[in-house]
Amino acid sequence: xxxxxxxxxxxxxxxxxxxxxxxxxxxxxxxxxxxxxxxxxxxxxxxxxxxxxxxxxxxxxxxxxxxxxxxxxxxxxxxxxxxxxxxxxxxxxxxxxxxxxxxxxxxxxxxxxxxxxxxxxxxxxxxxxxxxxxxxxxxxxxxxxxxxxxxxxxxxxxxxxxxxxxxxxxxxxxxxxxxxxxxxxxxxxxxxxxxxxxxxxxxxxxxxxxxxxxxxxxxxxxxxxxxxxxxxxxxxxxxxxxxxxxxxxxxxxxxxxxxxxxxxxxxxxxxxxxxxxxxxxxxxxxxxxxxxxxxxxxxxxxxxxxxxxxxxxxxxxxxxxxxxxxxxxxxxxxxxxxxxxxxxxxxxxxxxxxxxxxxxxxxxxxxxxxxxxxxxxxxxxxxxxxxxxxxxxxxxxxxxxxxxxxxxxxxxxxxxxxxxxxxxxxxxxxxxxxxxxxxxxxxxxxxxxxxxxxxxxxxxxxxxxxxxxxxxxxxxxxxxxxxxxxxx
Ligand code: NAD
Numbered sequence: 001x002x003x004x005x006x007x008x009x010x011x012x013x014x015x016x017x018x019x020x021x022x023x024x025x026x027x028x029x030x031x032x033x034x035x036x037x038x039x040x041x042x043x044x045x046x047x048x049x050x051x052x053x054x055x056x057x058x059x060x061x062x063x064x065x066x067x068x069x070x071x072x073x074x075x076x077x078x079x080x081x082x083x084x085x086x087x088x089x090x091x092x093x094x095x096x097x098x099x100x101x102x103x104x105x106x107x108x109x110x111x112x113x114x115x116x117x118x119x120x121x122x123x124x125x126x127x128x129x130x131x132x133x134x135x136x137x138x139x140x141x142x143x144x145x146x147x148x149x150x151x152x153x154x155x156x157x158x159x160x161x162x163x164x165x166x167x168x169x170x171x172x173x174x175x176x177x178x179x180x181x182x183x184x185x186x187x188x189x190x191x192x193x194x195x196x197x198x199x200x201x202x203x204x205x206x207x208x209x210x211x212x213x214x215x216x217x218x219x220x221x222x223x224x225x226x227x228x229x230x231x232x233x234x235x236x237x238x239x240x241x242x243x244x245x246x247x248x249x250x251x252x253x254x255x256x257x258x259x260x261x262x263x264x265x266x267x268x269x270x271x272x273x274x275x276x277x278x279x280x281x282x283x284x285x286x287x288x289x290x291x292x293x294x295x296x297x298x299x300x301x302x303x304x305x306x307x308x309x310x311x312x313x314x315x316x317x318x319x320x321x322x323x324x325x326x327x328x329x330x331x332x333x334x335x336x337x338x339x340x341x342x343x344x345x346x347x348x349x350x351x352x353x354x355x356x357x358x359x360x361x362x363x364x365x366x367x368x369x370x371x372x373x374x375x376x377x378x379x380x381x382x383x384x385x386x387x388x389x390x391x392x393x394x395x396x397x398x399x400x401x402x403x404x405x406x407x408x409x410x411x412x413x414x415x416x417x418x419x420x421x422x423x424x425x426x427x428x429x430x431x432x433x434x435x436x437x438x439x440x441x442x443x444x445x446x447x448x449x450x451x452x453x454x455x456x457x458x459x460x461x462x463x464x465x466x467x468x469x470x471x472x473x474x475x476x477x478x479x480x481x482x483x484x485x486x487x488x
Contacts, residue, residue, distance in 0.1 A: 011178055011180055011183075011184045011187060012183075012187055013187045013190055015187065016178075016184075016187035016188050016190065016191050017190075017191060019148065019176060019178070019191075020119065020148075020191040020192070020193075022173075023119045023146040023147070023148065023174070023176065024118070024119055024146075026146050026173050026174050027116075027118050027119050027145070027146040027174075031171075031173075031174060032116065032141075032144050032145060032146050032171075032174050033116055033144045034144075035090065035091065035094060037144075037171070037174075038090060038141055038142055038144055039087060039090065040171075041141045041170050041171060041175070042083045042086050042087050042090075042138065042141060042142065043083075043087065044169040044170055045079070045080075045083050045134060045137075045138065045141075045169065045170070046080050046083050046084070047169060048165055048166075048168075048169040048170075049076050049079060049080050050080075052161075052165060053072065053076060055161060055165075056071065056075070056076060056130055056158075056161065057071040057072060057076075058157075059129075059155075059157035059158045059160075059161045060075065060129070060130070060155075060157075060158060062157035063126070063129065063154075063155040063156065063157045063158050063299070064126075064127075064155065064252065064255075064296045064297060064299055065295075065296050065297040066252060066296045067293060067294045067295070067296065069294075070250070070251070070252065070296070074128065074131065074251070075128055075129075075130040075131040076130065078131055078135070078412075078413070079130065079131055079134050079135055079138070081415075082135050082138045082415070082431070082432075082435065083138055085415055085432060086138055086139075086141075086142040086435075086436070089433065090142055090436075093114065093142065093433060093436045094114055094144075096111040096112060096113045096114070096445070097111060097112040097114075098110075098111055099111055099112055099444075101446070102475050103472060103475045103477075103480070104472050104473055104475070105446065105448065106452060107448070107449065107451065107452050108446055108447060108448045109446075109447045110444070110445065110446045110447065111445050111447075112442050112443065112444060112445070113442075113443040113445050114143070114436070114437075114440045114441075114442060114443075115440065115441045115442075115443045116143050116144035116145045116439065116440065116441075117143070117145055117194035117195045117218075117439055117440065117441055118145060118146070118194035118195075119145065119146045119147065119148075119193060119194055120140050120145045120146075120147045120148075120193055120194055120195040120196070120197065120439060121147070121148050121150070121188055121189075121191075121193040121195070121196045121197070122136045122137055122140065122147060122148070122149045122150065122196075122197045122198075123150045123185060123188075123196065123197070123198045123199070123200070123208065124136070124149065124150065124151050124152055124199050124200075125152050125154075125199045125200040126152035126153075126154035126155040126158075126299055127155075127252050127255045127256060127257070127299070127353075128252070128256070129151055129152055129155035129158035129159065129162075130158060130162070132199045132222075133149055133151045133158075133162060134149075134162075135430070135431075135435070136197045136199070136220075136430060136435065136438075137149055137175070138435060139197075139430055139434075139435025139436055139438050139439050140195075140197070140439045141175070142435065142436045142439075143436050143437075143438075143439035143440045145194070145195075145439050146174040146175070147174070147175055147176070148176045148177070148178055148188065149162070149166070149175070149176070149177050149178070150177075150178050150179075150180065150184065150185055150188060151163070151177065151179065152200075153179070153180060153181040154299055154300060155299070159179050160179065162177055163177045163179050189207070189208065189211035189212075190211065192215040192217065193212075193215070193217050194217065194218075195217065195218050195219070195220070195438070195439060196208055196211075196212050196217055196218075196219045196220075197219070197220045197222075197428075197430075197438065197439075198219065198220070198221050198222065199222040199223075200222075200223070201223065201224060201351075202221075202223045202224070202424055205221045205223050205426070208221065209221065219427065219428065220420070220426075220427065220428030220429070220430065220438050221421070221426045221427045221428065222257070222420060222421065222426050222428075222430075223257075223379070223421050223424065223425050223426040224257045224351045224353065224379055224421075224425060225257075225261075225351055225376060225377065225378040225379045225401075225421065225424055225425040226261035226262060226348075226351050226352070226375060226376075226378055227257075227258055227259065227260055227261045227378045227379055227380040227381060227382070227400070228260070228261065228262055228263070228264060228368070228371075228372050228378060228381055228382070229244060229260040229262070229263045229264070229382040229383075229384070229408070230263075230264050230265070230365065230368045230372075230381075230382065230383045230384070230385075230394065231244075231263055231264070231265040231269060231273055231384045232265075232266075232269070232365050232383070232384060232385035232386070232387060232390060233266060233268060233269045233365075234385075234386055234387070235384050235385060235386055235406075237272055237273065237276045238276060238280070240273075240276075240384040240406070241273065241276040241277050241280050242280050243384075243406075243407050243408050244260055244263070244277070244384075244408055245277065245280055245281060245284060245335075246408070247259055247260055247382075247407075247408025247409045248260045248335075248355070248357055248408070249281070249284075249285070249295060249335045249355055250284075250294075251409060252296045253295045253296040253297070253298070253333075253335075253354070253355045254335075254352065254353065254354045254355040254356070254357070255296065255298070255299060255303075255353055255354060256409070257379055258379055258380040258402075258408075258409045258412065259408075259409065260357060260382065260408060261351060261352050261357075261378070262348070262352075262357065262358045262359070262360060263357065263358070263359040263360065264359075264360045264361075264362055264365075264368040264371055264372070265359060265360075265361060265362075265365075266361065266362060266363070266364065266365055267361050267363070270339065270359060270361055273359070274321055274322070274337060274339060274359065277322065277337055278321075278322050278337070281322065281323075281335050285334075285335065288325075289323070289325070289334040289335055290325055290326075290327050290330075290332045290334050295332070295335070295355075297330060297331045297332050298331045298332065298333055298354060299331075300331070301328075301331065303353075303354070304326075304328060304331050304333070306354075307333055307352075307354040307355075307356065308326060308328075308333070309346070310346050310347045310350075310352065310354075310356060311324065311326075311333075311336065311347075311356060313345055313346040313347065315341065315342050315344070315345035315346070316338060316341050316345050316346070316347055316358075319338040319339055319340050319341045319358075320336060320337070320338055321337050321338065321339045322335070322336065322337040323335050323336035323337060323355075324336050333354060333355050333356075334355065335355050335357070336355055336356045336357065337357050337358075337359065338356065338357070338358040338359065339358075339359050339361075340361070341358040341359075341360070343360065343371075365385075365390065366390070366393065369393070369394070369397050369398055372398050372400075373397070373398065373399070376423060376424035376425070377399045377400060377401070377421070377422045377423035377424055377425055378400045378401070378425055379400065379401040379402070379421045379425040379426065380400055380401060380402050380403070380404065380409070380411070381394070381398045381400035381402075381403050381404075382403070382404050382405075382407070382408055383403070383404075383405050383406070384405075384406055385405070385406070391405050399422060399423070400422065400425070401419075401420055401421035401422050401425050401426065401429075402417070402419065412431075414431075415431055415432030415433075416432055416433075417431070417432075418430070418431060418434040419431040419434070420434075456468050456469055456472070457469070464483075464486065467483045468480070468483045468484065470483070471483035471484075
């Protein structure tokens, strides 16, 4: 007899193919293109968040022991904010943009029409399971697409809550949720989508891009990396350390794509920095941070094992200057600071994505640029300084998805700048209008009439026509006049 598990519908290649076809039919009906449909879906997301704030916070508690404040502010409020902005701006975003034309096409007019891409796939990660699933979805809806969302199986309570709530609040014929892990995602990836928006690590990012290439499907890859923090002297050390702490441990206990991965500072500054970090960490999380309700736990035992392996590396284990405590049964690791870790240690070979923070010392602060640029391009790079020249040098010479001066992670909340990586940290971006654009094709439209038909384009080709055509393409009136008059 089949077990209950086996009785659940299997989501295989055929099911993925059928789902894709179903969505293609819905998209072809034109339903998702209308302004009214988009607005109604965006409003429903806000309503869903309001009606189920407690359930969502509860799911995040189950998946990650995420503190309620972090759940409500960083997942729900940020998401509602995206919807509110889209609701306010949508008409404007959807409007065709007038474009200039040239003498070559005179008389004519042109515009850029924002066209939905069609049927899109969103694959999301576990660390901010609601925000990372629904924020791209806001962009896909605003742009007028039909879509499938595949939440992460590593945040099962959040995934099943989204699978339950989305059909209740959104148009379930156009917005589908598929729960599952590698096999379900692989079945989805075999299909032809008009865009794949993936959030997660670079290894799977490569799988996604490979699958997309088979269908020439464009992708947005929101990946991670080792985001550095450079700390200069002559700064307000207390403010800087508080911001570093909240950007590291106050963001899902370091399990955030833009949380600081390591710090670079100078020798004279390091002692002051470590002292300040210790003091503020104790103020925030008490003497026994393993028991703090304001710190998320590690997501699962394999990530716990990965992090403890980094900490137990011979090159690293003696370098802990704060923290290091762990509680395997409850998957908790205390905020941990390491000083004097060699650069060839395990901890520097991969993104830490957890509560460990190594500090590196350089002889002069400008040397930090080379250290950062010797690695792959990070998702975010941070600098604390009051030195104007250093700020300029940092912005000009460090390549990263985003840069923040004198704070951590806050660029995420600014909707007028794109959020995304570069190189190894990802491709494409979203947030605000960039989310709408990520799921939109910018169609070039040129309008002509039947007047002004120039014989110069048509055969038989002559030397005079060639001269005139060349002149017309330059757009220079004098050159055109000369060509018309037959002057070389
Ligand atoms: P994850 O394990 O949840 O995986 C992400 C998605 O990939 C999931 O939906 C999962 O089902 C799918 N997946 C996993 N293996 C697959 C396979 N073999 N084939 C197809 N699909 C597969 O999340 P993760 O990768 O552990 O997430 C952490 C990483 O994501 C970090 O590197 C982090 O920096 C990055 N991240 C980036 C952002 C961003 O906005 N740029 C946000 C959050 C996390």
